Amino acid sequence: MKRDLGALASIEHDLLVVGGGIYGVAAAWDAAQRGLRTALVEALDFGGGTSWNSLKTIHGGLRHLQRADFRRHRESVRERRALLRIAPEIVRPLAFLVPTYGHGLRGREAFALGLLANDLLGWDRNRGLSLEQRLPSGRMLSPRQVSKRAPQLPAAGLTGAALWHDAQVESGERLTLGFLRAAGEAGARVANRARVTGLLREGRRIVGAVVRDDETGQELEVHARLVLNAAGPDADRIGTLAGLVRPPTPLLSAMNLVLEGPWPLRERLAVGAASGGRFLFLVPWRDRLLVGTEYAPAPERPGAEAAEAFRSEAARAFPWGELESRPIRLVHRGRVPGRGGASGLVTAGRLCDHESEDGVPGLVTLQGVKYTTARGMAERAIDLAFRRLRRPGPPCRTAETLLPWARPLVGSLEERAGAAVREEMARTLADAVLRRLDLGTAGPPAESEVETVVRVLAGELGWDPARQRAEREGLAAAFHLA
Numbered sequence: 209m210k211r212d213l214g215a216l217a218s219i220e221h222d223l224l225v226v227g228g229g230i231y232g233v234a235a236a237w238d239a240a241q242r243g244l245r246t247a248l249v250e251a252l253d254f255g256g257g258t259s260w261n262s263l264k265t266i267h268g269g270l271r272h273l274q275r276a277d278f279r280r281h282r283e284s285v286r287e288r289r290a291l292l293r294i295a296p297e298i299v300r301p302l303a304f305l306v307p308t309y310g311h312g313l314r315g316r317e318a319f320a321l322g323l324l325a326n327d328l329l330g331w332d333r334n335r336g337l338s339l340e341q342r343l344p345s346g347r348m349l350s351p352r353q354v355s356k357r358a359p360q361l362p363a364a365g366l367t368g369a370a371l372w373h374d375a376q377v378e379s380g381e382r383l384t385l386g387f388l389r390a391a392g393e394a395g396a397r398v399a400n401r402a403r404v405t406g407l408l409r410e411g412r413r414i415v416g417a418v419v420r421d422d423e424t425g426q427e428l429e430v431h432a433r434l435v436l437n438a439a440g441p442d443a444d445r446i447g448t449l450a451g452l453v454r455p456p457t458p459l460l461s462a463m464n465l466v467l468e469g470p471w472p473l474r475e476r477l478a479v480g481a482a483s484g485g486r487f488l489f490l491v492p493w494r495d496r497l498l499v500g501t502e503y504a505p506a507p508e509r510p511g512a513e514a515a516e517a518f519r520s521e522a523a524r525a526f527p528w529g530e531l532e533s534r535p536i537r538l539v540h541r542g543r544v545p546g547r548g549g550a551s552g553l554v555t556a557g558r559l560c561d562h563e564s565e566d567g568v569p570g571l572v573t574l575q576g577v578k579y580t581t582a583r584g585m586a587e588r589a590i591d592l593a594f595r596r597l598r599r600p601g602p603p604c605r606t607a608e609t610l611l612p613w614a615r616p617l618v619g620s621l622e623e624r625a626g627a628a629v630r631e632e633m634a635r636t637l638a639d640a641v642l643r644r645l646d647l648g649t650a651g652p653p654a655e656s657e658v659e660t661v662v663r664v665l666a667g668e669l670g671w672d673p674a675r676q677r678a679e680r681e682g683l684a685a686a687f688h689l690a
């Protein structure tokens with residue numbers, strides 16, 4: 209993938225995707241694979257927004273059953289299966305355990321019913337999957353079985369535990385890159401550090417965007433027959449540029465903590481616990497513990513204070529995890545659609561055709577609520593794009609086409625850092641370390657590794673010593689709690 213804004217501006221595209229989070233890259237891949245002339249522009253770096261902050265759980269939709277939302281449950285089962293299939297090196301099954309301490313609606317019986325429904329409605333959850341990617345049926349454990357498998361869990365009042373399987377994405381960054389590189393190889397023209405600052409119009413119709421190249425400060429016009437707004441929490445801003453007058457989408461500020469290991473249980477399984485009216489999950493990931501997700505009205509308390517407060521809450525929810533004494537290595541933060549708190553989280557993504565809804569042809573908005581469901585929502589967006597372009601759409605194949613780059617880069621660190629620049633458009637040290645090489649996703653990387661990457665990037669991109677210093681400072685900022 210080459211960053212070439214001149215080439216982006218030189219032709220009329222069928223589709224311009226605004227935003228290179230998981231939703232934007234999945235849409236660009238689908239569009240390019242189905243033969244649309246596709247462009248994608250990302251204001252910062254690919255996957256550097258909300259998508260960088262996910263708890264890495266690929267949900268099968270068990271929680272949708274609580275609200276009897278069978279459609280969303282089926283969607284989640286389908287999308288979990290698709291990701292297990294197309295990115296098998298980094299999306300792997302993960303067991304989940306929720307101990308029950310009572311009976312009735314929130315206790316053992318309710319979970320038993322939920323697991324049964326989950327398996328019945330997810331009857332095809334393993335279709336097309338290799339043996340090691342398949343998910344076993346859920347089941348209830350007796351208190352004795354729980355104490356045997358996880359003796360640290362409080363035994364007083366224990367009535368059993370629900371045990372089921374979902375999946376975990378080992379590296380969300382590499383999955384995002386996997387979609388993006390597939391899009392690039394199928395002909396999509398993509399650029400990071402390219403921000404949409406205005407939309408081009410012919411009458412009411414949107415016919416492209418004004419894009420500012422953040423590296424040169426130049427503005428250029430990118431023409432497209434259809435613009436797909438996949439700007440995540442900033443989607444409303446793009447709507448405003450199009451002159452839409454709509455009530456703003458309420459946003460919640462969401463947070464996870466990455467804590468120092470080791471994993472406290474014998475088995476590596478994610479454990480859920482009720483806290484403050486919602487479920488928190490403590491998840492094993494590499495040699496770290498992930499805990500989340502905390503939701504608060506945006507904007508929320510200052511960073512360090514909110515992170516410490518959340519750690520205290522999580523320590524009460526998982527008293528056996530010794531969370532208070534574990535250093536916080538990283539804080540994930542992002543904004544997601546919702547209002548109030550966790551109970552106000554929006555559970556359905558939004559695909560909005562502004563031609564039919566607002567009388568603004570040429571613009572579609574795709575705003576998701578889960579990393580898990582991005583591919584499927586993108587498929588629906590591209591189906592709609594074909595209808596709006598009045599072209600017959602070839603069938604979508606992204607649910608079964610392997611993503612060859614959804615895996616760690618290989619070779620020595622020098623070789624990988626070089627590939628991050630030359631093949632994957634890393635433009636800053638943080639781009640390379642945090643979103644290509646997977647060195648800083650579990651907390652600050654080793655200094656020697658950072659120095660190697662600085663050396664390679666300085667050579668590739670011509671950085672002088674002052675720029676190298678600034679890049680080191682930029683990377684360090686990602687690990688400040690405040």
Ligand SMILES: Cc1cc2nc3c(=O)[nH]c(=O)nc-3n(C[C@H](O)[C@H](O)[C@H](O)COP(=O)(O)OP(=O)(O)OC[C@H]3O[C@@H](n4cnc5c(N)ncnc54)[C@H](O)[C@@H]3O)c2cc1C
Pocket residue numbers: 226227228229230231232249250251252253254255256257258259260261262263264265266267402403404405438439440441442462463464500501540541542543544575576577578579580581
């Ligand atoms: C703490 C946390 C935990 C989560 N855990 C999970 C989980 O375990 N499982 C799960 O399935 N989901 C989870 N989610 C939800 C999931 O992360 C999001 O639904 C998903 O990442 C949203 O992706 P996106 O592409 O819509 O947004 P983003 O990733 O934010 O991408 C939007 C992109 O648009 C770009 N952009 C904005 N304005 C412009 C512009 N003017 N021009 C060009 N580009 C622009 C931004 O820079 C950004 O990169 C979690 C979210 C958070 C915050």
